[in-house]
Amino acid sequence: MNGIPEKLKQAGLKVTLPRIRILEILGQNAGQHANAEEIYRLLLQRGEEIGVATIYRVLTQCEQAGLIHRLQFENDRAMFEPACDSHHDHLVCARCGQVEEFYDEVIESRQQEIAGRAGFDIAEHSMVLYGLCPRCRQQAPKGDG
Amino acid sequence: MNGIPEKLKQAGLKVTLPRIRILEILGQNAGQHANAEEIYRLLLQRGEEIGVATIYRVLTQCEQAGLIHRLQFENDRAMFEPACDSHHDHLVCARCGQVEEFYDEVIESRQQEIAGRAGFDIAEHSMVLYGLCPRCRQQAPKGDG
DNA sequence: CTTAATGCAAACCGTTTGCATAGAT
DNA sequence: ATCTATGCAAACGGTTTGCATTAAG
Numbered sequence: 001m002n003g004i005p006e007k008l009k010q011a012g013l014k015v016t017l018p019r020i021r022i023l024e025i026l027g028q029n030a031g032q033h034a035n036a037e038e039i040y041r042l043l044l045q046r047g048e049e050i051g052v053a054t055i056y057r058v059l060t061q062c063e064q065a066g067l068i069h070r071l072q073f074e075n076d077r078a079m080f081e082p083a084c085d086s087h088h089d090h091l092v093c094a095r096c097g098q099v100e101e102f103y104d105e106v107i108e109s110r111q112q113e114i115a116g117r118a119g120f121d122i123a124e125h126s127m128v129l130y131g132l133c134p135r136c137r138q139q140a141p142k143g144d145g
Numbered sequence: 146m147n148g149i150p151e152k153l154k155q156a157g158l159k160v161t162l163p164r165i166r167i168l169e170i171l172g173q174n175a176g177q178h179a180n181a182e183e184i185y186r187l188l189l190q191r192g193e194e195i196g197v198a199t200i201y202r203v204l205t206q207c208e209q210a211g212l213i214h215r216l217q218f219e220n221d222r223a224m225f226e227p228a229c230d231s232h233h234d235h236l237v238c239a240r241c242g243q244v245e246e247f248y249d250e251v252i253e254s255r256q257q258e259i260a261g262r263a264g265f266d267i268a269e270h271s272m273v274l275y276g277l278c279p280r281c282r283q284q285a286p287k288g289d290g
Numbered sequence: 291c292t293t294a295a296t297g298c299a300a301a302c303c304g305t306t307t308g309c310a311t312a313g314a315t
Numbered sequence: 316a317t318c319t320a321t322g323c324a325a326a327c328g329g330t331t332t333g334c335a336t337t338a339a340g
Contacts, residue, residue: 013295014293014294014295014338014340015339015340016294016295016296016338016339017338018295019295035329036329036330050296051297051298052297052329053296053297053298053299053330053331053332054295054296054297056329056330056331057295057296057331057332058295060330060331072217072219072220074217075217075305077328077329078329091259091260091263091265093265094268100265102259104259106251106255107251107252107255107256110249110251110252110255111252111274114236114247114249114274115236115274115276118236118245118247118278119278119279119282120236120238120245120274120276120277120278120279120282121276121277121282122236122274122275122276123239123275123276124275125273125274125275126271126272126273127256127272127273128270128271128272129256129265129267129270130268130270131260131265131266131268131269132265132266132268133263133264134263134264134265137265137266158320159313159314159315159318159319159320160315161313162313163320163321180304181304181305182304195321196321196322196323197304197305197322198305198306198321198322198323198324199320199322201304201305201306202306202307202320202321203320203321205306222304222305223304223305
């Protein structure tokens with residue numbers, strides 16, 4: 001019930017090799033949040049050459065089908081993560097690009113409250129904290145110039 | 146003391162007509178958060194034809210000088226707002242594009258706490274709530290389909 | 291067999307850049 | 316007079332699209 005082919009079928013998408021491979025990559029890179037080019041290169045390394053056009057199309061379709069999420073950090077290229085059950089926001093290392101997920105109920109409810117006060121009906125939100133991850137903090141002391 | 150020429154001088158930028166006009170537009174559009182193309186068109190309407198290249202360069206320089214802020218909503222083009230003293234986040238209407246600002250201390254401190262727990266040293270963050278503004282909610286009842 | 295997916299390359303679109311000219315100090 | 320800003324148009328980079336080919340159901 002967890003197989004990629006099954007998910008594709010349930011989403012009404014034909015089960016094709018590119019789609020399977022791309023979802024595999026995203027699943028294995030779950031913590032990595034890959035972008036289209038990274039997916040392309042990872043597939044190449046495995047001997048699967050899939051055109052970028054196909055990668056973009058598959059990603060867009062899978063996003064619309066709810067199988068994956070598209071993340072837009074700053075002005076960078078879009079990143080993708082496998083859809084998981086629970087909503088979460090992101091911490092992004094400004095140096096190495098590492099992405100961490102977090103969820104905070106207090107923030108979530110404050111957001112609703114703020115929106116309600118402004119008369120807005122919130123459909124979604126994006127919250128990204130940019131900074132240095134623990135590893136990069138060591139390598140880049142505060143007195144860096 | 147509040148004049149645009151003075152601000153430019155203080156920022157170490159030459160006082161040129163394009164820079165003055167662009168900052169004027171942004172100041173008058175304070176609530177509007179214009180993007181480069183909108184600025185171009187607004188200037189045209191006033192009879193000032195300033196090339197987009199210049200607009201982008203001026204916006205970038207003024208951003209670096211701290212006179213304005215660059216906002217990146219979703220995957221849209223960048224928007225700009227005049228720099229104000231205080232940090233704030235944004236509510237964006239998904240239909241009409243209206244932008245509202247808000248600030249919430251609870252969220253701000255939670256963010257620091259979350260980052261700290263993950264070992265991250267946060268330099269900045271972006272938080273945008275997308276939904277329907279009061280006006281658009283009326284025009285788009287929930288049963289819309 | 292029919293209809294949709296893929297690959298390629300060209301198009302797109304917001305943004306940036308090189309270079310000659312115009313302008314600020 | 317010097318040095319930077321501007322305008323133009325071409326380049327750029329990520330993403331999308333048209334069309335012929337290939338593959339899934």
